[in-house]
Amino acid sequence: MSIIVEKICCSRKGRAILQDVSLMVQVGEIMGLLGPNGAGKTTLIRLLAGLARPDSGRICMFGEDAAKRSVKFRRLMGLVPQENTFESELTIEQSMLCSARLYGIANARAKVEAVCREFQIGSWRKKYPEKLSGGMKRRAMIARAMLSSPQVLLLDEPSVGLDPDMRQEIWQAVKKLKAAGKTVLITTHYMEEAEKLCDRIAFLRAGQVIYQGTTAGMRQKISPQQEISLEDAFVALALAGRRTG
Numbered sequence: 001m002s003i004i005v006e007k008i009c010c011s012r013k014g015r016a017i018l019q020d021v022s023l024m025v026q027v028g029e030i031m032g033l034l035g036p037n038g039a040g041k042t043t044l045i046r047l048l049a050g051l052a053r054p055d056s057g058r059i060c061m062f063g064e065d066a067a068k069r070s071v072k073f074r075r076l077m078g079l080v081p082q083e084n085t086f087e088s089e090l091t092i093e094q095s096m097l098c099s100a101r102l103y104g105i106a107n108a109r110a111k112v113e114a115v116c117r118e119f120q121i122g123s124w125r126k127k128y129p130e131k132l133s134g135g136m137k138r139r140a141m142i143a144r145a146m147l148s149s150p151q152v153l154l155l156d157e158p159s160v161g162l163d164p165d166m167r168q169e170i171w172q173a174v175k176k177l178k179a180a181g182k183t184v185l186i187t188t189h190y191m192e193e194a195e196k197l198c199d200r201i202a203f204l205r206a207g208q209v210i211y212q213g214t215t216a217g218m219r220q221k222i223s224p225q226q227e228i229s230l231e232d233a234f235v236a237l238a239l240a241g242r243r244t245g
C-alpha cells in the first residue's frame, strides 16, 4: 500500500474539518478526491504533505509515519499546490535549479534537463512565470515536483481554470507519472477528469469520506437501475448531505 490514512480528525478554530477520515491508495494508482467546496480536500492534501498535523489518527506513506516528520517521509512525496509557486524574479529554469540544489540533487542541471524533456518544457523554461500561460506553469510545477524523484504526487486541482487543450496536456503529464509507477492523489471538480484519469475516487462531504471506489461504482450506488452521469451522482451525494446536515 502506498498511502494509508487511518481515522484522521482535524479541526481548525474549534470547528471539525475532517472527521474520522480513512483512505487507502495502492502503489501506482491515481486516486481522485472529489466533493463539494469546503468538504476538506485541500486540508487532507496538506496533512498528507506534512504541512499540517491532524488532531488524531495516522498517516503512513510507504510504511513511513507522517507524525515522525522525517526527511525520508518528505522525500517520498511531491506537492503541486493550486497556486503558482514559481518565484516571479526567476525564470522557470532558474527556479527549478534552485529547487534541485535545495533537494541536494548531485547533478542538478542534468536532472532539470531530464524532467524538462520528460514533461516537454521547451525553450520557454527560459521565461519568467508571468510570461507563461496557466497550463504551462502548471505543467512546469508538476515537472518541478518530480525533481526529487518522489514516489507519491499530490496534485491539488491541477487543471482548474485551464482550457480543454491545456487540461488534456495536464492529463498526459499525470498519465506519465502513472506510467512511471508513481502514486498520484489528485483533487478535482471536473467529473470528466475523475472519469478519464482516476482509477478510484474518494468522495468527501463535510469532512467525511462517504464513498470510496470506482467512478462507475459511485454512479451505480446512486442509481442502480438507470445509468446516470458522474455529475448527477455527485450532485445527488452533495444534496443528500445538505438535507441531512
Ligand SMILES: Nc1ncnc2c1ncn2[C@@H]1O[C@H](COP(=O)(O)OP(=O)(O)OP(=O)(O)O)[C@@H](O)[C@H]1O
Residues within 6 Å of the ligand: 012, 013, 017, 035, 036, 037, 038, 039, 040, 041, 042, 043, 044
Ligand atoms: N486554517 C483554517 N482555519 C479555519 N478554517 C479552515 C482552515 N483551513 C480550512 N478551513 C475550513 O475548512 C473547510 C475545508 O476547507 P478545504 O479547503 O480543505 O476544502 P476543499 O474541499 O478543498 O474546498 P474547495 O473545493 O473549495 O477547494 C472549509 O470550510 C474551510 O473554510
